[in-house]
Amino acid sequence: MTVAQFETWSLYLGVGGLILYMFFIMYRLAKDSNAGKFGTLIIFFVLGFGVFGFIIKELVIFFMDV
Numbered sequence: 001m002t003v004a005q006f007e008t009w010s011l012y013l014g015v016g017g018l019i020l021y022m023f024f025i026m027y028r029l030a031k032d033s034n035a036g037k038f039g040t041l042i043i044f045f046v047l048g049f050g051v052f053g054f055i056i057k058e059l060v061i062f063f064m065d066v
Contacts, residue, residue: 019051 030040
């Protein structure tokens with residue numbers, strides 16, 4: 001395994017783990033604040049924009065390289 005491959009795998013695994021942890025934090029925030037269904041939807045929608053931005057950025061980079 002080359003250094004570049006290791007860095008690529010580390011990036012995806014590390015960021016993926018942080019994304020999962022962020023969703024867990026959003027879930028706990030909604031649960032602990034008794035946000036209800038609509039409040040939980042808003043929390044996941046607004047705070048999830050950062051996650052979707054990262055995913056969209058990776059897709060754009062992938063399709064520009066192809």
